[in-house]
Amino acid sequence: MTRTPRWLVPLLVLASVVAVGVVVVLPSADQGRSTLSRGPDGTAALAEVLRGRGHRVESLRLGLHVLRSAEPGSVLVVLAGTSVFSVGHGDAEVQRMREFLEQGSTVVLFTDRSHALATDLDVEVEDRALPRGTLDDGLVHASPAVAHPGTAGGSLAMRSRSALEGAFGLPLFASGDRVVAASTAVGKGRVLVFADPFLPTNAGLGRAGNLAAVMAATAGSLQGEGAVLFDDLHAGAADAHGTLAYARRAGLAPAVLLAVLALGLFGWRASRREGAILADLPGGPDQASSELVRALAALYERAELTDHALDIVSRRFRRELEARAGVSWKGKRMRAWVAAELGPAAAREFDDLSRRFTEAYRIGSPSLDRVGDLADRVHRFRTDRLHQRRAGNQGRDK
Numbered sequence: 001m002t003r004t005p006r007w008l009v010p011l012l013v014l015a016s017v018v019a020v021g022v023v024v025v026l027p028s029a030d031q032g033r034s035t036l037s038r039g040p041d042g043t044a045a046l047a048e049v050l051r052g053r054g055h056r057v058e059s060l061r062l063g064l065h066v067l068r069s070a071e072p073g074s075v076l077v078v079l080a081g082t083s084v085f086s087v088g089h090g091d092a093e094v095q096r097m098r099e100f101l102e103q104g105s106t107v108v109l110f111t112d113r114s115h116a117l118a119t120d121l122d123v124e125v126e127d128r129a130l131p132r133g134t135l136d137d138g139l140v141h142a143s144p145a146v147a148h149p150g151t152a153g154g155s156l157a158m159r160s161r162s163a164l165e166g167a168f169g170l171p172l173f174a175s176g177d178r179v180v181a182a183s184t185a186v187g188k189g190r191v192l193v194f195a196d197p198f199l200p201t202n203a204g205l206g207r208a209g210n211l212a213a214v215m216a217a218t219a220g221s222l223q224g225e226g227a228v229l230f231d232d233l234h235a236g237a238a239d240a241h242g243t244l245a246y247a248r249r250a251g252l253a254p255a256v257l258l259a260v261l262a263l264g265l266f267g268w269r270a271s272r273r274e275g276a277i278l279a280d281l282p283g284g285p286d287q288a289s290s291e292l293v294r295a296l297a298a299l300y301e302r303a304e305l306t307d308h309a310l311d312i313v314s315r316r317f318r319r320e321l322e323a324r325a326g327v328s329w330k331g332k333r334m335r336a337w338v339a340a341e342l343g344p345a346a347a348r349e350f351d352d353l354s355r356r357f358t359e360a361y362r363i364g365s366p367s368l369d370r371v372g373d374l375a376d377r378v379h380r381f382r383t384d385r386l387h388q389r390r391a392g393n394q395g396r397d398k
Contacts, residue, residue, distance in 0.1 A: 032236015033079040035059050040203035041082050055219055056227035061237050064093045067100040073223030079197045079235045080111035089116045092311055095361040102187030106221035110197040112160035118193055119330050122167040125195055129163035130175050142180045145171040153212020159198035192217045309371050314357055317378045346385045
């Protein structure tokens with residue numbers, strides 16, 4: 001059997017690091033579907049049309065935390081990225097969008113695949129639900145489903161074959177018997193979901209009634225002193241204030257590339273085993289785990305990252321329950337599974353945990369005591385309910 005040359009592994013590691021470094025350091029002209037892109041997939045034309053009609057337009061490239069200071073009556077435009085690997089929205093960002101909606105603002109979502117906000121509203125985006133398009137360039141025809149100011153511009157010309165399924169409020173457009181655009185109320189605000197990110201792009205805006213529909217959804221939803229906010233970060237725009245962006249402008253690309261190479265070499269060298277692996281001590285670590293927990297909690301508190309700690313507790317609890325139940329956390333199926341599998345008492349504890357997590361997210365930056373209390377309650381639920389059930393406790397709670 002031929003042995004692999006010892007020099008081949010480090011050579012492959014170095015080649016991978018160089019490739020990654022070049023991709024990361026070199027600037028990219030692709031801005032995805034953001035308002036910075038004037039290519040076919042960009043939304044620069046829509047932003048200019050809105051400005052030309054006297055509306056205030058802002059590009060969000062640092063995240064959605066600024067929604068807390070947005071004027072009530074504003075409109076947030078969210079487009080799915082151009083790749084299935086594009087950065088999506090997390091639970092904290094969905095919570096910020098819900099707070100934005102509840103104060104009387106609007107979110108207009110254009111996506112041809114599953115999205116966290118739509119899922120949170122029990123609306124699913126089903127891919128390849130429509131037959132192939134019959135219009136020019138293979139576009140799909142969609143007709144108004146109801147007489148509404150948002151449908152007064154006529155039919156849509158869609159590139160996506162996706163459709164909506166679920167608990168949406170008012171269907172706006174449909175292709176055949178499948179709804180492709182709908183509106184649903186959330187608190188004092190409203191969410192409009194279009195199952196096609198092609199509609200507001202530079203290439204799609206001039207097709208059929210796309211411009212009229214998009215303008216009705218965006219400018220037509222503005223109230224008071226509100227502005228049209230584009231979530232350009234998740235649409236594919238680069239962060240102009242990041243470390244790499246500053247390095248590019250300062251001409252430090254070679255230095256950053258050398259740093260990446262050095263890190264690659266260090267990682268390869270550190271991964272080499274120097275001796276035999278020692279067996280675990282039978283008694284476990286000497287220090288109590290509570291010391292580590294207190295030290296880590298103090299670090300989060302000093303760094304003002306309690307909302308991040310809350311995300312970690314929520315995400316781990318949710319993933320463990322989803323892996324155990326085989327159903328999504330969203331909707332009522334998880335609660336039904338807890339009641340059926342773990343018993344009524346566990347279902348009441350689950351309801352209490354869900355309520356406490358919701359209250360903590362609404363605060364924005366919860367206190368460390370609140371996060372710690374939630375972590376303790378999650379731990380007790382896992383220990384008393386999930387782990388006992390896994391160990392074979394078949395008794396049903398009374």
